[in-house]
Amino acid sequence: xxxxxxxxxxxxxxxxxxxxxxxxxxxxxxxxxTKMSTKRxxxxxxxxxxxxxxLGNVKRMLCIxx
Numbered sequence: 001x002x003x004x005x006x007x008x009x010x011x012x013x014x015x016x017x018x019x020x021x022x023x024x025x026x027x028x029x030x031x032x033x034t035k036m037s038t039k040r041x042x043x044x045x046x047x048x049x050x051x052x053x054x055l056g057n058v059k060r061m062l063c064i065x066x
Contacts, residue, residue, distance in 0.1 A: 007061035014050065014058055022050040022058055 015023045026044040033041055050058050059065055 004063040006063050010058065010061035014062060015047075016062075016064070022055065022062075022064075023047045024050050 013024065017023060024047065026046070026048055028036075029041065029044045
C-alpha cells in the first residue's frame with residue numbers, strides 16, 4: 001500500500017503540541033481591521049485549539065493516528 005500524503009494546506013495551518021493537541025490561528029485577522037476594536041484584534045492574535053467536531057478531519061489531513 002502506498003504512503004499516505006499529508007495535505008499541504010493543512011500542514012501550513014495546523015501545529016501539533018507536545019501533548020498531542022492541534023492548534024490553529026484565529027480567523028478574521030487578515031483585512032478590514034479598521035472597524036474592529038484594538039482589544040478584539042489583540043485577542044485574535046493568540047492561537048486556539050481545534051474543536052472536537054473538526055479534530056477527526058484535521059487529523060486525517062495531517063495523517064495523524066487513525
